[in-house]
Amino acid sequence: MGNLLTQMYCELKYTSQWALHVLLVFLSLMVAFGVLSSKNPALWQAFLPMLLMGLSYGMTSLSLGHLFRDDWEDGTLEWLMSEGKSLEVYGFAKILAHWMRLGIPLAIIAGVVTGFTSFPLIFGVAITTLTLIFLGAIPSALCLNTKANNSILLPLLILPFGIPMMVVSMAAATDPTVGIYSYLALQGGLFLMSAALSLIACPFALRLALR
Amino acid sequence: MATLPLLKVTNFNQSRSGRLLFKNLSFEVHPGQAIVLMGPNGSGKTTLLRCLAGIPDVFPEIIKASGLRQSYVGHLNALKSSLTVRQNLCQQTKVPPEQLTKTLEDWGLMPLQDREIRTLSAGQKRQVALTRLSLVGAKLWLVDEPITHLDAAATAHFWASLQAHLRSEGAVVLTSHTPVPLSQAKVVVLHG
Numbered sequence: 001m002g003n004l005l006t007q008m009y010c011e012l013k014y015t016s017q018w019a020l021h022v023l024l025v026f027l028s029l030m031v032a033f034g035v036l037s038s039k040n041p042a043l044w045q046a047f048l049p050m051l052l053m054g055l056s057y058g059m060t061s062l063s064l065g066h067l068f069r070d071d072w073e074d075g076t077l078e079w080l081m082s083e084g085k086s087l088e089v090y091g092f093a094k095i096l097a098h099w100m101r102l103g104i105p106l107a108i109i110a111g112v113v114t115g116f117t118s119f120p121l122i123f124g125v126a127i128t129t130l131t132l133i134f135l136g137a138i139p140s141a142l143c144l145n146t147k148a149n150n151s152i153l154l155p156l157l158i159l160p161f162g163i164p165m166m167v168v169s170m171a172a173a174t175d176p177t178v179g180i181y182s183y184l185a186l187q188g189g190l191f192l193m194s195a196a197l198s199l200i201a202c203p204f205a206l207r208l209a210l211r
Numbered sequence: 212m213a214t215l216p217l218l219k220v221t222n223f224n225q226s227r228s229g230r231l232l233f234k235n236l237s238f239e240v241h242p243g244q245a246i247v248l249m250g251p252n253g254s255g256k257t258t259l260l261r262c263l264a265g266i267p268d269v270f271p272e273i274i275k276a277s278g279l280r281q282s283y284v285g286h287l288n289a290l291k292s293s294l295t296v297r298q299n300l301c302q303q304t305k306v307p308p309e310q311l312t313k314t315l316e317d318w319g320l321m322p323l324q325d326r327e328i329r330t331l332s333a334g335q336k337r338q339v340a341l342t343r344l345s346l347v348g349a350k351l352w353l354v355d356e357p358i359t360h361l362d363a364a365a366t367a368h369f370w371a372s373l374q375a376h377l378r379s380e381g382a383v384v385l386t387s388h389t390p391v392p393l394s395q396a397k398v399v400v401l402h403g
Contacts, residue, residue, distance in 0.1 A: 073287075074288070074291065207267040
């Protein structure tokens with residue numbers, strides 16, 4: 001537990017530059033859409049959930065290349081292995097720190113944009129980004145050793161897994177016919193499944209990258 | 212009485228991309244001993260050193276003494292470019308600030324302690340990475356081409372600290388392309 005918190009603290013304290021860039025892009029796109037639809041508030045209301053979820057997916061998947069890349073390139077990952085540190089704890093800490101830098105600010109922006117009136121939407125952004133980061137951590141680790149452009153490859157790789165999560169989150173925010181708890185249960189289930197899979201597969205993928 | 216080895220390699224084979232690097236490699240590393248891995252480029256020196264460090268797997272042919280603490284400095288320095296020298300070493304070694312200050316003084320790195328790694332030269336970065344070796348108090352040092360980029364003074368200091376480490380019953384396995392000034396070193400030549 002101590003190792004996990006230390007790793008997360010270091011991550012959050014020292015390497016957050018790129019997250020700021022991603023959040024600025026997100027914010028500017030939201031402002032641009034707001035300005036463009038200012039003459040038609042109904043359009044804004046109708047498209048807001050879709051826009052928030054779509055942009056959250058885009059920003060999260062584009063940021064996944066940063067998850068392990070820096071540690072792999074500067075030799076930190078290799079050094080951690082030589083020190084006998086747990087890759088499970090390392091992977092978990094990186095994922096949580098990544099979400100705290102990106103997912104939580106995105107959810108807060110979603111809250112601000114909606115005036116904190118739509119809990120399912122804010123929660124949907126938060127849990128969808130976390131699920132996507134857990135899922136994306138596996139291909140992100142696997143792609144470390146490739147020369148491919150990960151900023152294009154990673155969003156494509158997680159797209160088939162991200163779509164169900166986005167559909168459920170969108171439905172939770174916009175569909176009044178089914179009780180919200182059904183959607184929350186579905187979102188929670190998908191999240192737990194991705195977290196369990198990632199915590200098992202991620203250390204293996206990191207070892208493969210170091211071969 | 213013969214001392215127990217810190218590290219024992221028995222009949223170790225390794226290949227890379229289908230090419231055999233070395234076969235039936237066997238050697239032992241005892242306290243106070245230095246092993247120098249030599250050989251042409253691509254002969255498997257770095258691969259062997261990584262295997263000894265347990266990267267990416269632990270091999271059954273490589274047996275280490277129980278509770279052995281090792282410290283590894285590879286080709287890459289494992290330093291965070293946005294952190295200062297002091298922050299990097301503090302984060303990685305968790306040593307008290309006084310000990311860190313003393314080691315930085317020994318290495319002549321005090322003037323650089325508050326500079327970010329990105330602002331240092333390749334040789335200065337290498338010195339910071341090598342400082343980590345003496346900070347963690349590991350019995351076994353595993354170092355890949357330690358004196359690359361170092362100037363004459365830093366090179367001399369590294370060999371002096373390595374001699375001190377060997378005198379205190381430590382051991383080292385290092386790779387080098389040039390002969391090393393260690394009289395007691397055992398050379399393992401890899402032919403690739």
